[in-house]
Amino acid sequence: MGLISFLKSKFHKKDNQTEKYNQGLEKSRKNFSNKLQNLTMKYKSVNQEYFEELEEILIESDVGVNLALQIIEDVLEESKKEKISDPQRINEILVDKMFVGYASKGDIQNELTFLEGTPTVLLVVGVNGVGKTTTIAKLASRYKKQGKKTLLVAADTFRAGATEQLTVWAERLGVDIITGPSEADPASVAYDGVRKARLENYDFVIVDTAGRLQTKANLMAELSKIKRVIGKEIEEAPQETFLIIDATTGQNGVMQAKAFAEVTNLTGVVITKMDGTSKGGIILAIRDELGVPVRFIGLGEKLDDLEEFDLDKYLYGLCVGE
Numbered sequence: 001m002g003l004i005s006f007l008k009s010k011f012h013k014k015d016n017q018t019e020k021y022n023q024g025l026e027k028s029r030k031n032f033s034n035k036l037q038n039l040t041m042k043y044k045s046v047n048q049e050y051f052e053e054l055e056e057i058l059i060e061s062d063v064g065v066n067l068a069l070q071i072i073e074d075v076l077e078e079s080k081k082e083k084i085s086d087p088q089r090i091n092e093i094l095v096d097k098m099f100v101g102y103a104s105k106g107d108i109q110n111e112l113t114f115l116e117g118t119p120t121v122l123l124v125v126g127v128n129g130v131g132k133t134t135t136i137a138k139l140a141s142r143y144k145k146q147g148k149k150t151l152l153v154a155a156d157t158f159r160a161g162a163t164e165q166l167t168v169w170a171e172r173l174g175v176d177i178i179t180g181p182s183e184a185d186p187a188s189v190a191y192d193g194v195r196k197a198r199l200e201n202y203d204f205v206i207v208d209t210a211g212r213l214q215t216k217a218n219l220m221a222e223l224s225k226i227k228r229v230i231g232k233e234i235e236e237a238p239q240e241t242f243l244i245i246d247a248t249t250g251q252n253g254v255m256q257a258k259a260f261a262e263v264t265n266l267t268g269v270v271i272t273k274m275d276g277t278s279k280g281g282i283i284l285a286i287r288d289e290l291g292v293p294v295r296f297i298g299l300g301e302k303l304d305d306l307e308e309f310d311l312d313k314y315l316y317g318l319c320v321g322e
């Protein structure tokens with residue numbers, strides 16, 4: 001059984017476990033799956049042009065050129081081996097290969113892990129405007145609901161209003177926050193936060209950063225200083241470093257991801273604003289370029305519009321939906 005049929009039987013219409021994904025991925029689905037359907041209707045049997053058009057559809061969905069070429073090659077190989085020329089079935093193989101493209105890149109791990117007695121420190125990085133602060137609020141809300149004693153740390157002391165924005169979220173969520181004076185050294189605020197977390201037995205600490213990407217050397221210096229001071233308080237911290245990428249920035253987002261991956265050891269990526277793009281293939285591109293798992297995706301501006309990344313739900317939302 002191909003993946004599409006499997007997903008259709010896995011996600012029954014009645015239960016709403018894919019509702020968020022289906023809604024958030026609506027634009028992407030309209031783009032991707034309509035194009036696939038049109039292509040299927042245009043050709044009775046597949047040929048060279050069919051595969052060229054298929055490759056174009058993948059690239060237009062921001063899957064990335066390298067991965068698109070690879071997926072097409074895999075589909076071609078299997079279709080030859082199995083002697084399949086029906087476009088409908090070729091498209092099913094395509095989705096199988098998209099799955100493999102993601103899954104073969106390593107770990108699939110999403111939820112954070114918490115250990116008794118040591119706070120889990122999450123460092124959040126990414127350029128201005130991608131949705132860092134919003135994602136931090138969403139994560140704080142999620143884990144607070146799970147009973148985790150959560151502390152926010154406003155180490156973005158660079159952008160005017162950033163500390164205030166995080167403070168407003170902290171108040172709304174009813175979680176604690178550590179701030180510093182404006183233009184304070186981000187590392188010193190981070191240090192104060194992690195120290196408080198250790199002394200007062202917090203479970204979860206989320207550190208907001210400015211993520212300035214003027215030069216790689218600067219960024220590297222700033223992030224490694226923050227990491228160093230955090231590590232002084234809690235040896236294994238930060239246990240997690242998430243890069244936030246705005247899906248609507250397309251291949252530019254992929255470039256940012258590569259730049260950050262070069263200067264810091266990322267443990268996950270969060271892709272925001274999936275609801276605002278028609279090019280949902282960016283998840284596959286990021287995974288292909290970085291090998292880092294996509295841990296969560298943002299599907300809207302509201303607090304509960306953050307979902308744990310699930311490859312099955314994602315591919316279902318992109319290709320089938322409702």
Ligand SMILES: Nc1nc2c(ncn2[C@@H]2O[C@H](COP(=O)(O)OP(=O)(O)O)[C@@H](O)[C@H]2O)c(=O)[nH]1
Pocket residue numbers: 126127128129130131132133134135272273274275276297298299300301305
């Ligand atoms: N539609 C949509 N908007 C989002 C999402 N995540 C963040 N935003 C919006 O993106 C804008 C910038 O977010 P912010 O958290 O301030 O970005 P930061 O500069 O990286 O901290 C805000 O208007 C957010 O509401 C998302 O998943 N979907």
Ligand SMILES: [Mg+2]
Pocket residue numbers: 132133134156162208
């Ligand atoms: Mg911010």
